[in-house]
Amino acid sequence: MGTAGHVDHGKTALIKALTQIDCDTHEEEKRRGITIHLGFAHMNLKNGESLGIVDVPGHKDFIHTMVGGASGIDFVLMVIAADSGIMPQTREHLNIMKILGIKHGLIALTKVDLVDEEILELATDDIKEFVKGTFLENAPVVPVSAKTGSGIDQLQDAIEELTRKVESKPSDGVFRMFIDRIFSVSGFGTVVTGSVMSGKAKNGDTLYLRPGKEQGYRVRRLEKHGVEIGEVVAGDRASINVVGLEKSDFRRGMLLSDKLLRETRMFDAKLEIFEPGVTLGMWSQVIFHVGTYEQQARVHLLDKTGVKTGEAALVQIHLHEPCILQLGDRFVIRSSSDEWTLGGGKIIDVSPLHHRRRKENIIKDIEKLAAGELSEIIAQVVHKLHRVTTTEEIAFSLNLAVSQINERVAKRLPDEIAKLETKDDILLFTRQQLDELHQGIKRAIQEFMKENQLAGRGVNFDEIQGSLKIEKNSPGEKLLRWMLQQQTEKGMLKEKDKTWQFADASGDVDQKLRSLIKVIENYIKSCGMQVPLMSVMKEITQKHRMNDKDLKQVLHHLTLTGLVYRVGEEIIDKTVVDSCRKKLIDHLLKENKGITVAGFRDLVGGNRKSSLLMLLIFDNEKLLRREGDLRFLWKAK
Secondary structure (H helix, E strand, C coil), rough: EEECCCCCCHHHHHHHHHHHCCCCCCCCHHCCCCCCCEEEEEEEECCCCCEEECCCCCCCCHHHHHHHHHCCCCCEEEEEEEECCCHHHHHHHHHHHCCCCCCCCCEEEECHHHHCCCHHHHHHHHHHHCCCCCCCCCEEECCCCCCCCCCCCHHHHHHHHHCCCCCCCCCCCCEEEEEEEEEEECCCCCEEEEEEEEEEEEEECEEEECCCCEEEEEEEEEEEECCEECCEEEECCCEEEEEECCHCCCCCCCCCCCCCCCEEEEEEEEEEEEECCCCCCCCEEEHHHHEEEEEEEEEEECCCCCCCCCCEEEEEEEEEEECCCCCCCCEEEEECCEEEEEEEEEEEEEECCCCCCCCCCHHHHHHHHHHCHHHHHHHHHHHHHCCCCCHHHHHHHCCCEEEEEEEHHHHCCCCCEEEECCCCCCCEEEHHHHHHHHHHHHHHHHHHHCHHHCCCCCHHHHHHHHHHHCCCCCEEEEEEHHHHHHHHHHCEEEECCEEECCCCCCCCCCCHHHHHHHHHHHHHHHHHCCCCCCHHHHHHHHHHHCCHHHHHHHHHHHHCCCCCECCCEEEEEEHHHHHHHHHHHHHHHHHHEEEEEHHHHHHCCHHHHHHHHHHHHHHHHCCEEECCEEEECCCCC
16 A cells, blocks of 8 residues: 655654554654655554555655655555645645556545534545546545544554455566665665565575666565565565675666566657646657656657647657666656656557657557557567567567466467467467468479479478578577478478478479580590689580579589589599599509609699699598698508
8 A cells, every 4th residue: 555645644644543653764754744755664454464555755846756656556545634635746646646557545534633524524525526537536535633543443444445355466477676775784785675566586586686787686585564474476565685786786766576677768658648738749858757767758759749738649758778667567757857747658568669750550550559458469579570489589578477478378369470389489470471481481492493403302401491591599490390390291392301392393304404414524524634614614504505503503413423523613524533543542552652743743644733633632532641742642651
């Protein structure tokens, strides 16, 4: 529960009357008689549970502290003094509560000991008129006096009754807790406190201070309302003793999380303006608040040229410093001078593209995000990535738990999104991407078989993957493997030795290509001891009205079938090489000494180029070993 209301309306005194805990613990607060910092207390309920209470400042100068405290509450205790009635911060606090998505609350009409029955009745009527149309419209109004104790029991009963209606926050998401206090305890080290916004944490867990370095900190001890416990969950006020965290590592606006959540300086949101007489233009400088985070920001209107009091707009907000945000987080904006709370809203995309132009299709997509449920938002992220992704990547993009994404994916996805469950992941992709992959495989096999008719095999996985420009070890690679398996099982492809070709492929070689093989083979043989010239082979190919790719196939085929030897781009007839190899071995065995390139040339009757090429072939075969300019048989001592 969190308090709300104008300064000096008795919030802190009321909390003390309810709990016997004084939330004004700072010297300046005692001296000035107003709450400056967040105060914390707890109230024991009759059912044995304990209710955490956040006492927020009512003074306009400390609205930023109020927003930080209110961000983690489940319901509000709106405090209005009977002798003062509705005041500026009463209105501001109610607007902030609405913006933060608070749906439950009750009203304490304080200081009733200072007014008569007639004033009390008028004050009650004013309050009912004030809250009409808000989440407090049907909330109980309980007259109380912290000074005399009048109405305190009735207020306690009303609070307890309300706790039974408020649903607990789900604890299955990412653990997040904005830190509102940090201090050192002798013998324990650093302790941080805050309201757990989502998820859960237990002793021994590793938590991360974000935004910041990627160092993990171990949880040594957990407390709730001053009592050591083993686990804290969403909705709890928690104290966490973390090992290794220094106060100097912390700055206001940081949070603890159980994952390395993604930082952002830019997000899309739906913004509402409630401050009277305010109009925001296309670009506006504001102060942005979420949790305990507070930073200068620029608001860019996307679907309007201006937004006035009572209106809403789709916006992209640019932060001066990084922040950790999550889909659905509520935020508040104040004027750049920090004088007024202008409005606030709900975050709909924490990792958007930079909308430099206000294109109609972009606005429609953002409208879908703003109105859609999680499955629609997942679909938008898949579309935005333009590739196969995983539920884990989607969760990281949205700063949500993978379990939340998996649960939603299992229930429903828009028709244009498909999924594939593998051993390790759940893959997500559009049906258009699936069709494009099918066509891409077909095209890759067609191109390979056309350019490699003489290869005597189908196309292997790496060749298909390279043709489609799919990254290795990516979700796209997993989908490709699945697609090849599916097309093989359906009889569209046939697989042999981990290569694929079309099921109806005959293996016949084009007659023109067969003719070119014979002509090139004859030319190579005719060169004898000379190295065949590539320029001549290209001329022959052109005369047959074929191209360099066809020549490449032919030479590759001649090499694979053992008709030629090849080193780099140079080739030579196999029969010539085999004959010269025998002459060389006989010579080296007989002479029992090394031979130079020139000596080998004279021995076989070739030229220097062909002789050097053959010696390189023999080197690669490990037939020869080199010592300076001489070559010896490997087995010769």
